[in-house]
Amino acid sequence: MQEKGSISIHTENIFPIIKKFLYSDNEIFLRELVSNAVDAVQKIKRLSSLGQYNGAIGEPLVEVSFDEAAKTITISDNGIGMTAEEIKKYINQIAFSGAEEFVEKFKDAKDANELIGKFGLGFYSAFMVSDKVEIQTLSYQEGAQPARWICDGSTEFEITEGDRTTRGTSIILHVNADSQEFLDKYKLQGILDKYCKFLPVPIKFGTKKEYDYDSVAEDAEDKKPKEKEVDNIINDTTPIWTKTPSELKDEDYLRFYRELYPMSEEPLFWIHLNVDHPFTLTGVLYFPKVRNDMEFQRNKIKLFSRQVFITDEVKEIVPDFLMLLHGVIDSPDIPLNVSRSFLQADGNVKKINSHISKKVADKLAELFRTDRKAYESKWADIGLFVKYGMISEDKFYDRAKDFALLSNTKEEYYTLAEYKDKIEPLQKDKDGKLVYLYTNDPARQDAFIQSADRKGYDVLLMNSPIDNHFIHTLERKLDQTTMKRVDADVVDKLIAKDEKIESVLTESETTSVREIFEKAISKPNMTVKVEALGSEELPVTVTMDEFMRRMKDMAAMGGGM
Ligand code: ADP
Numbered sequence: 001m002q003e004k005g006s007i008s009i010h011t012e013n014i015f016p017i018i019k020k021f022l023y024s025d026n027e028i029f030l031r032e033l034v035s036n037a038v039d040a041v042q043k044i045k046r047l048s049s050l051g052q053y054n055g056a057i058g059e060p061l062v063e064v065s066f067d068e069a070a071k072t073i074t075i076s077d078n079g080i081g082m083t084a085e086e087i088k089k090y091i092n093q094i095a096f097s098g099a100e101e102f103v104e105k106f107k108d109a110k111d112a113n114e115l116i117g118k119f120g121l122g123f124y125s126a127f128m129v130s131d132k133v134e135i136q137t138l139s140y141q142e143g144a145q146p147a148r149w150i151c152d153g154s155t156e157f158e159i160t161e162g163d164r165t166t167r168g169t170s171i172i173l174h175v176n177a178d179s180q181e182f183l184d185k186y187k188l189q190g191i192l193d194k195y196c197k198f199l200p201v202p203i204k205f206g207t208k209k210e211y212d213y214d215s216v217a218e219d220a221e222d223k224k225p226k227e228k229e230v231d232n233i234i235n236d237t238t239p240i241w242t243k244t245p246s247e248l249k250d251e252d253y254l255r256f257y258r259e260l261y262p263m264s265e266e267p268l269f270w271i272h273l274n275v276d277h278p279f280t281l282t283g284v285l286y287f288p289k290v291r292n293d294m295e296f297q298r299n300k301i302k303l304f305s306r307q308v309f310i311t312d313e314v315k316e317i318v319p320d321f322l323m324l325l326h327g328v329i330d331s332p333d334i335p336l337n338v339s340r341s342f343l344q345a346d347g348n349v350k351k352i353n354s355h356i357s358k359k360v361a362d363k364l365a366e367l368f369r370t371d372r373k374a375y376e377s378k379w380a381d382i383g384l385f386v387k388y389g390m391i392s393e394d395k396f397y398d399r400a401k402d403f404a405l406l407s408n409t410k411e412e413y414y415t416l417a418e419y420k421d422k423i424e425p426l427q428k429d430k431d432g433k434l435v436y437l438y439t440n441d442p443a444r445q446d447a448f449i450q451s452a453d454r455k456g457y458d459v460l461l462m463n464s465p466i467d468n469h470f471i472h473t474l475e476r477k478l479d480q481t482t483m484k485r486v487d488a489d490v491v492d493k494l495i496a497k498d499e500k501i502e503s504v505l506t507e508s509e510t511t512s513v514r515e516i517f518e519k520a521i522s523k524p525n526m527t528v529k530v531e532a533l534g535s536e537e538l539p540v541t542v543t544m545d546e547f548m549r550r551m552k553d554m555a556a557m558g559g560g561m
């Protein structure tokens with residue numbers, strides 16, 4: 001058996017173009033070839049379980065190896081293999097709709113994914129790092145002959161009889177001069193860890209040393225076990241998102257979290273996604289402790305397609321406000337070689353996005369309902385997501401308005417409805433609008449807060465990085481409501497509580513205290529207002545922002561006020 005032929009695309013030497021334009025992403029060749037190998041193994045398992053293949057399937061295995069001297073990288077599997085006919089069908093007929101279109105489009109392609117996705121070039125990504133690619137394969141089909149295909153990156157290929165004696169396929173890459181960096185254990189291990197860590201078939205990459213505890217005899221003096229060489233399997237074939245939530249304990253979720261983010265604190269809680277319809281989506285999303293450090297935390301969600309890592313740029317799939325979450329999502333509806341433009345255009349992606357948003361809202365509502373105390377104690381962290389969501393999405397605002405909390409300076413928590421009820425009797429301005437008082441700097445505004453408190457008003461704590469925007473959202477969303485930063489004028493303008501505050505100073509004393517302060521400050525355009533509140537620890541407040549702290553310090557030092 002020997003055949004020479006031409007790959008059916010209508011232009012010469014398309015591979016130099018691929019190589020040249022895709023250089024920056026060239027490591028994905030390994031992802032593509034390993035996932036083809038995994039597919040091939042899963043196909044034989046499926047055929048066997050359907051009774052269409054009666055031979056032994058053996059231990060499913062994909063093996064990646066390299067030979068520095070021969071300058072080759074080999075990806076082999078014990079999957080279904082290919083006949084020479086199938087090679088011609090699946091490998092030679094590249095899914096180009098036309099060479100012109102390709103040449104037209106590659107000009108604008110920004111990354112390899114876009115090209116590969118558009119043109120079905122998974123296998124051909126091998127040419128990004130190879131001068132020559134060889135396939136050795138033996139099909140599972142009865143009486144199949146081993147076949148060998150070799151191609152040097154031109155459109156010419158050669159098919160001859162192959163060497164393989166066992167079912168499966170080996171892809172041998174003859175690594176080109178520019179890509180010698182890949183002939184390195186750590187380089188390859190790093191790429192495998194990135195893309196293949198959770199693939200569903202064991203992937204072997206060399207061997208490693210392990211203690212052999214069986215080697216220690218009961219009565220041995222030296223209890224130290226011998227070392228033995230074992231296969232270095234680089235992946236976990238059943239990561240938690242592939243399991244059903246009922247099989248899993250909290251500890252499993254936490255262990256997985258630590259594996260993904262070894263340097264992070266424990267997450268607050270998590271959501272296990274499991275959707276079959278109208279799209280397939282699995283995943284686990286964790287709520288981290290954000291600690292007000294929002295930028296640092298972004299881009300921690302990993303996107304997978306059938307357990308193959310694709311990217312951690314999930315901007316289109318996850319609503320922007322949930323980009324702070326950690327974890328994984330996996331959808332076979334998203335192609336391996338996904339590009340930004342695909343994500344933006346794809347209808348499923350939009351559905352996934354709104355599904356995740358809804359799931360997150362459901363989970364928060366449930367936490368709020370089942371254990372409000374615990375929910376309140378985590379509000380400092382949760383609140384950031386919720387507020388961010390309410391600011392950025394009307395739909396989420398509507399879902400969240402029942403479990404969003406407002407906290408005041410006394411560390412009490414209220415839902416929006418509860419808070420309205422609380423302040424309605426007292427905090428209105430002369431037009432009858434509800435006035436929500438807040439502080440964004442409780443230390444500096446302490447005197448105003450106390451003054452408001454004495455009058456029976458409540459002051460909200462709004463000092464997270466996002467609260468500025470959240471305040472605007474509340475004003476926009478709540479009827480007949482204004483948000484006012486607490487200060488003296490604001491407090492004064494509210495309709496005061498019935499009982500009058502007893503001043504500890506007479507009117508003339510008040511005037512002279514004011515004059516003393518005005519003199520001491522002695523700056524034009526600044527007025528000092530003295531309020532005698534009649535309480536022991538703070539008999540007088542001087543309501544001038546810039547000097548508050550100093551005045552208080554003086555009072556504390558017994559400055560004779
Ligand atoms: P895709 O994986 O999207 O189908 P590829 O270009 O990666 O596209 O692969 C083309 C086809 O070549 C596969 O669909 C499969 O039929 C065949 N193929 C590639 N690698 C293998 C392999 N290791 N074993 C069996 N068939 C393979």
Ligand code: MG
Pocket residue numbers: 032035036122123
């Ligand atoms: Mg493929």
